[in-house]
Amino acid sequence: xxxDRSRGLPIGSLHLALELEIPSDVRYxxxxxxxxxxxxxxxxxxxxxxxLNVPVALTEALSNAILRGNREHLTKRVQxxxxxxxxxxxxxxxxxxxxxxxxECLVDATSPENVVREDGRGLFLMAQLMDSVERxxxxxxxxxxxxxxxx
Amino acid sequence: MSFxxxxxxxxxxxxxxxxxxxxxRQELKQKVLDELERGEKKFLIDFSxxxxxxxSGLGVLVSLSKKIREQGGExxxxxxNDDLKTLFELTKLDTLFQIADTRERALExx
Numbered sequence: 001x002x003x004d005r006s007r008g009l010p011i012g013s014l015h016l017a018l019e020l021e022i023p024s025d026v027r028y029x030x031x032x033x034x035x036x037x038x039x040x041x042x043x044x045x046x047x048x049x050x051x052l053n054v055p056v057a058l059t060e061a062l063s064n065a066i067l068r069g070n071r072e073h074l075t076k077r078v079q080x081x082x083x084x085x086x087x088x089x090x091x092x093x094x095x096x097x098x099x100x101x102x103x104e105c106l107v108d109a110t111s112p113e114n115v116v117r118e119d120g121r122g123l124f125l126m127a128q129l130m131d132s133v134e135r136x137x138x139x140x141x142x143x144x145x146x147x148x149x150x151x
Numbered sequence: 152m153s154f155x156x157x158x159x160x161x162x163x164x165x166x167x168x169x170x171x172x173x174x175x176r177q178e179l180k181q182k183v184l185d186e187l188e189r190g191e192k193k194f195l196i197d198f199s200x201x202x203x204x205x206x207s208g209l210g211v212l213v214s215l216s217k218k219i220r221e222q223g224g225e226x227x228x229x230x231x232n233d234d235l236k237t238l239f240e241l242t243k244l245d246t247l248f249q250i251a252d253t254r255e256r257a258l259e260x261x
Contacts, residue, residue, distance in 0.1 A: 026173045026174040029172065048233075048234065051203065051234050052203060055170075056203055056205055056238065109243075110241075110243040115244065116213065118214045119210050121210065122206040124242070125205075125241070128241050
């Protein structure tokens, strides 16, 4: 059997990229989250980041894109781009909607009037769990999530 | 992902297996509302087998809590792992729900 010569090499210079496209159907979310977290696991991101930050923030971005951006229109697609290296993870979720004003939509979900609400926590959670959340237009409505690696 | 309901005394215990997210939250809501309509008043949701919860899942818990209270009932949560505890703390939902460390403690608290 040929020995695997790559074992033991430093992973510091590794860079992984993943691109996916899904229909506007929330049933795909769990699968996409699983594929992305698997990429990050290869770069030894912390358990907390893999079990909480990435799954929840990505689920929120995907669910916004499918439900609000594409309004569950099955002919419309959602693209997901994942770019991860040893230092940081960048996720981009692109829908075919008109976009939204991030500042305007981001509310404090912990205020006394909002904590009892059933909705309105999606963007708040993304902002809490990621180092940055950006929204811009570039061949679609893009939400970009960036998270630095924690040791 | 699935939801298992069983009766323990006069308490309806719901186990959330897998994720509680936008794709399945309606199923949980309907199952609990059906029990509420049948006259059940005491509910315990156990998260010992739960992965992660998104904002839709949290929203369903808030909604169920209101509906159960409106019918004169009670809702308790139990067995949140560290990630889920963080999620409840970040959203301050830990101040809205009665949360027990174990199923037994939750059952005793009714």
